Amino acid sequence: MEIKSNNTVIKPQGLPSHIEDLYQKLKVEFLNNRTNSPDLNVLVIDNIDKVYENGFQAVFGTSFFLKKGEFLSLLGPSGCGKTTTLRAIAGLDTATSGQIYINGADVTYSEPIDRDITMVFQNYALFPHLSVRKNITFGLDANPSKIGKEAKYYKEEKFIKNKINNLKQIQNDIVNLLKIKQKNQALLEKIQKHQAIYDKLKNKQSKKALSLFFKINGW
Known part of the structure; x- marks a missing residue:
């Protein structure tokens, strides 16, 4: 070339x-x-x-x-x-x-x-000063107490009330996927991380995140 x-x-x-x-x-x-x-x-x-x-x-x-x-x-x-x-x-x-x-x-x-497609960028479109719950319901004119049936997945991670800037990289990924699911849109998922971040992740964490991804999308 x-x-x-x-x-x-x-x-x-x-x-x-x-x-x-x-x-x-x-x-x-x-x-x-x-x-x-x-x-x-x-x-x-x-x-x-x-x-x-x-x-x-x-x-x-x-x-x-x-x-x-x-x-x-x-x-x-x-x-x-x-x-x-x-x-x-x-x-x-x-x-x-x-x-x-x-x-x-x-x-x-x-x-x-x-x-009916959503693209997730490498630089997250999340508000660092808001909680996970408020990020997910932002722009939906929804009651913050009603975040959908996926709430149990947030509770499993125990970070639903956390601020975005306090989350780990892998948790940011999960919030992005759940935010898209909450809007009931078809999913076009692209998470492009630096290799150094992946190297630090435990294999168990990676598997858990992928498992959540498939649960959320019903696959």
Whole structure:
């Protein structure tokens, strides 16, 4: 890949043969298994590109699909297009080309509010001066005493009355997920942590957080 002085990325004309073979194999598998049926695929990303006005191309011909109940992780080095892809799915950015289907509907050019999708950012959209309970009910015009059936999961963690700035990193993750669930929206979850934070987490804590995630979403 060549990067010019103006930060424009030039897509290479050719790939190593073994990479090209793998790419073609995955593309064929994708095309053979793709379906627009909402009963099978809740998300279809079909050959999307994203090129910004300054000529920088962040996403190159990305395609994948997600069936109902599946959990997907996008892996790759910094700057490879993971966040841009998620922003395109959520409608925060518009794909330059390609299509995005959610539950069988083409939402490529739909507004974010019409997609019933929520994106959780690396920098949490939580209010540090409020308690966990008030963060979850903020903006819902709801009685703070009625935080939904998920309250038992908060009580298990015993931090429902804590201030956000007193929570551990892993507890912030849980609050974010429960906040989304409380709004009754479909979940697009992206938690991108520094590796150093994960290294400090005990395996038991990680498993507990993941277990809570699946409980909350009924998987």
